Amino acid sequence: MTLLVLLKISASHNLMGMFFPTILMLASLPFWFIKKIPNVVFSIFSTLALFGLAALVFIASVTSDDVQSPGWLGGTFIVILLLVCNSFQYLMYIRYLNTKRCPKCHALGMQTLSKDIDTKISTYITTYKAEGGRHDGRTYDKIDELIRKHITYTLYCPKCGNICNWEDETEDHLKRDERPKD
Secondary structure, eight states, X not given: OHHHHHHHHHHSSOGGGGGHHHHHHHHTGGGGGOTTSOHHHHHHHHHIXXXXXXXXXXXXXXXXXXXXXXXXXXXXXXXXHHHHHHHHHHHHHHHHHHHHBOTTTOOBOOEEEEEEEEEEEEEXXXXXEOOSGGGTTOXXXXXXXXXXXXXXXXXXXXXXXXXXXXXXXXXXXXXXXXXXOO
């Protein structure tokens, strides 16, 4: 019964149901002030809120005998939409948890001492030869750049004096197509 309710919330035209994992993560923010709860518990809770709900919605859509059930294809679409709608909030929640709450004394108010960014750019150039039409015989380049950023935060807790590092990685893909101009 609960799975069917979750399915109807996420499949209905009410888009608020799609942000249910974000609402669960925001509901856990007042518990950040309780120092006896470690950061790992919040990380596991947020991961379960996002991926657990996505799994429940998919199972509910596949196993439901209701006539209005979306089935495999609709369940897959709903899960993808659910994950896309909540992925940015999930990443920001994890980043703020690791940069604002001390892993040792669990107090809020970590200060950033330094932020080191290591950037690596990989460039791939593919040359194509145009065939047919007025550009016959001309060549053009297709350039793909992969930018990898490795960010290391050095954090300091003024309450307990703990200094810790937190690492984050991001990737960006840049594509350019340099075709011959007319």
